[in-house]
Amino acid sequence: MxxxxxxxxxxxxxxxxxxxxxxxxxEAIVELEKAYNKAQADPTFQxxxxxxxxxxxxxxxxLYYAENLTRKMGGAKIYLKREDLAHGGAHKIxxxxxxxxxxxxxxxxxxxxxxGAGQHGVATAIACAALGLKAIVYxxxxxxxxxxxxVFRMKLLxxxxxxxxSGSKTLKDAINEAFRDWVTNLESxxxxxxxxxxxxxxxxxxxxxxxxxxxxxxxxxxxxxxxLPDALVACVGGGSNAMGTFYxxxxxxxVELYGVEAAGEGITSGKHAATLAAGQEGIFHGMYTYILQDxxxxxxxxxSISAGLDYPGxxxxxxxxxxxxxxxxxxxxxxxxxxxxxxxxxxxxxLPALESSHAVAYAMKLASQMRKDQTIVVTLSxxxxxxxxxxxxxxxxxx
Amino acid sequence: xxxxxxxxxxxxKAKENHEGxxxxxxxxxxxxxEQTPKIADALIRGDVDILELGLPFSDxxxxxxxxxxxxxxxxxxxxxxxxxxxxxxxxxxxHKNTPLVVMTYYNPVFHLGVDRFLSQxxxxxxxxxxxxxxxxxxxxxxxxxxxxHDLDTIFLAxxxxxxxxxxxxxxxxxxxxxxxxxxxxxxxxxxxxxxxxQLIKHVQPxxxxxxxLAVGFGISKPAHVKQVIAAGADAAIVGSAFINILKxxxxxxxxxxxxxxxxxxxxxxATRL
Numbered sequence: 001m002x003x004x005x006x007x008x009x010x011x012x013x014x015x016x017x018x019x020x021x022x023x024x025x026x027e028a029i030v031e032l033e034k035a036y037n038k039a040q041a042d043p044t045f046q047x048x049x050x051x052x053x054x055x056x057x058x059x060x061x062x063l064y065y066a067e068n069l070t071r072k073m074g075g076a077k078i079y080l081k082r083e084d085l086a087h088g089g090a091h092k093i094x095x096x097x098x099x100x101x102x103x104x105x106x107x108x109x110x111x112x113x114x115x116g117a118g119q120h121g122v123a124t125a126i127a128c129a130a131l132g133l134k135a136i137v138y139x140x141x142x143x144x145x146x147x148x149x150x151v152f153r154m155k156l157l158x159x160x161x162x163x164x165x166s167g168s169k170t171l172k173d174a175i176n177e178a179f180r181d182w183v184t185n186l187e188s189x190x191x192x193x194x195x196x197x198x199x200x201x202x203x204x205x206x207x208x209x210x211x212x213x214x215x216x217x218x219x220x221x222x223x224x225x226x227x228l229p230d231a232l233v234a235c236v237g238g239g240s241n242a243m244g245t246f247y248x249x250x251x252x253x254x255v256e257l258y259g260v261e262a263a264g265e266g267i268t269s270g271k272h273a274a275t276l277a278a279g280q281e282g283i284f285h286g287m288y289t290y291i292l293q294d295x296x297x298x299x300x301x302x303x304s305i306s307a308g309l310d311y312p313g314x315x316x317x318x319x320x321x322x323x324x325x326x327x328x329x330x331x332x333x334x335x336x337x338x339x340x341x342x343x344x345x346x347x348x349x350x351l352p353a354l355e356s357s358h359a360v361a362y363a364m365k366l367a368s369q370m371r372k373d374q375t376i377v378v379t380l381s382x383x384x385x386x387x388x389x390x391x392x393x394x395x396x397x398x399x
Numbered sequence: 400x401x402x403x404x405x406x407x408x409x410x411x412k413a414k415e416n417h418e419g420x421x422x423x424x425x426x427x428x429x430x431x432x433e434q435t436p437k438i439a440d441a442l443i444r445g446d447v448d449i450l451e452l453g454l455p456f457s458d459x460x461x462x463x464x465x466x467x468x469x470x471x472x473x474x475x476x477x478x479x480x481x482x483x484x485x486x487x488x489x490x491x492x493x494h495k496n497t498p499l500v501v502m503t504y505y506n507p508v509f510h511l512g513v514d515r516f517l518s519q520x521x522x523x524x525x526x527x528x529x530x531x532x533x534x535x536x537x538x539x540x541x542x543x544x545x546x547x548h549d550l551d552t553i554f555l556a557x558x559x560x561x562x563x564x565x566x567x568x569x570x571x572x573x574x575x576x577x578x579x580x581x582x583x584x585x586x587x588x589x590x591x592x593x594x595x596x597q598l599i600k601h602v603q604p605x606x607x608x609x610x611x612l613a614v615g616f617g618i619s620k621p622a623h624v625k626q627v628i629a630a631g632a633d634a635a636i637v638g639s640a641f642i643n644i645l646k647x648x649x650x651x652x653x654x655x656x657x658x659x660x661x662x663x664x665x666x667x668x669a670t671r672l
Contacts, residue, residue, distance in 0.1 A: 020505060020532050022461045024557035024579055026564065166467055172458060179460040184583040186559060283506045283532070284458070296479045297510030298457040 004250035011200030013320035019199040063220040076370035090382030092123035098209035100127035103190035116171035117307035118150025120194030125159035135159035140169040195238025196315030199286030210244025234379040239315035241381035262304035263331035271303035276329040305334040306354035353382035406574040419628035419670035423447035424638030426469035428478025441656040445663025454503035463586030465639040484523040491524030527551025587619035603631035621669035
């Protein structure tokens with residue numbers, strides 16, 4: 001059997017992935033793949049990336065033993081991979097620095113990106129400001145409204161924010177608009193995709209840049225405990241922090257992998273973003289993967305309290321890991337996520353992003369079902385400062 | 400159905416007449432599924448040679464604002480893939496000599512079952528398919544199924560397409576090759592640039608004696624049609640310009656039909672050099 005870490009093979013993860021894009025983009029993504037392979041083999045590029053990750057983004061992020069939360073749950077030991085401590089407040093910077101360096105190496109001057117919660121937009125703006133590139137960020141008008149602070153942050157970082165009025169006015173429409181910009185300005189422009197999605201090679205590139213998370217977990221965890229963790233837990237929207245966490249452990253079969261999607265108001269309500277739990281296979285945004293769609297193959301709108309998980313597709317490698325049963329995918333609803341947010345804030349003094357709160361909520365459930373000598377690492381993909389207004393509103397507290 | 404004129408025959412006839420073909424695009428179901436056959440009728444009376452029916456999709460990444468809005472209007476009016484085939488059947492019953500092609504993103508077709516949907520499409524009188532997010536590299540299954548049902552597979556080539564891939568695309572195409580005139584999404588523009596003319600001249604030798612060459616994206620005026628035909632294209636594709644007429648006369652459908660027929664006739668005249 002092939003090692004799982006060898007995928008993608010010919011741009012595919014089993015049958016998932018591929019390049020379902022308009023012809024006008026085909027040569028551009030082939031060119032991107034070549035440039036990326038070259039960069040991967042180039043020690044100068046890697047040193048440069050390491051330099052920025054260390055001195056600029058603050059890596060490695062710490063692995064923190066959440067002793068209070070562990071005691072409260074009374075089961076397995078819970079460790080937190082503190083991506084919330086990375087520059088910008090989320091794991092997104094790992095990918096944007098890597099891809100912005102790649103854009104520069106390819107001679108592109110203009111970088112476009114999509115954003116939902118605004119975290120990828122902010123991380124793109126940061127990387128572009130640092131590396132002297134022009135950043136243009138597409139963001140649905142509904143998301144602009146619920147993440148006003150991030151819109152302003154991006155502008156402070158000298159990025160142009162283009163509100164997207166079309167469709168559902170959220171992340172998927174921002175991606176549509178970014179693709180439209182790209183086909184129009186192919187020569188000058190690099191499309192910096194924020195998650196492990198889109199046509200090949202994007203899911204691979206984003207996974208590779210994010211796998212610094214899993215590599216550090218492996219190194220830090222074995223140094224501290226002398227073994228591997230029993231389980232890894234990460235939230236899944238497009239799936240980048242989860243892929244970055246899982247990838248270095250894919251070929252360690254004793255490590256259980258859990259991806260946590262957003263169940264919104266509950267899967268049976270139809271108002272959710274649990275693509276792997278409730279979706280079907282299809283073709284969307286350049287990839288063959290699970291998607292949320294109606295009986296006519298139209299893409300459905302999603303609902304989640306966390307804008308970063310509010311997406312009707314999922315990275316193709318997650319579809320693959322689900323199908324071959326290497327990872328398990330589960331979901332957490334809005335209420336459970338908010339409860340986890342409040343619990344972690346009180347017990348550990350850490351405000352987790354609402355996206356990450358989904359992972360924390362599931363890890364809490366899981367820990368209580370596991371033995372005390374077992375261990376769980378939860379990737380805390382971002383910090384929750386951006387979400388305090390949403391939490392106040394949800395809990396009915398005036399601020 | 401065998402009595403219907405095929406795409407190939409249509410191009411042969413045009414060649415004998417020393418004219419280019421006019422391919423007209425409309426989004427099926429815009430503004431409502433009931434109105435589409437009347438719109439088709441106006442265009443065909445205005446001498447549109449081949450009619451391209453857009454199957455509305457929720458996320459049309461290759462389309463500009465005009466077709467995005469048309470898709471949204473069609474979806475809001477309850478247009479489904481099966482309804483698009485019903486519309487096609489109605490059009491075909493009136494216009495046996497006008498080949499019909501469906502332009503659709505791949506997911507609706509995939510979701511309904513490629514074999515099932517293509518078979519139903521053939522029965523409804525569809526002659527071929529254009530699938531803008533299905534490049535040749537991913538199209539093996541679709542090509543096999545389309546061949547089984549005797550449907551033309553119309554692939555797209557673009558300004559960035561390399562010569563190596565252009566050969567592959569030409570070989571995979573039947574009916575015609577859809578050449579995207581410029582970088583960008585669908586939508587009307589005020590003029591045809593030199594680079595479009597150069598592109599047509601570059602691609603034409605690859606398609607000659609293999610498959611007719613049709614050019615689309617940004618063609619909205621008789622002068623544009625004249626330019627692309629003079630540059631060596633066998634057909635010009637006009638879409639957003641027709642949809643803009645429908646939108647401009649949203650309150651007066653019969654006026655829209657009159658103008659559609661008139662504009663189509665003007666565009667068609669421009670194919671006769």
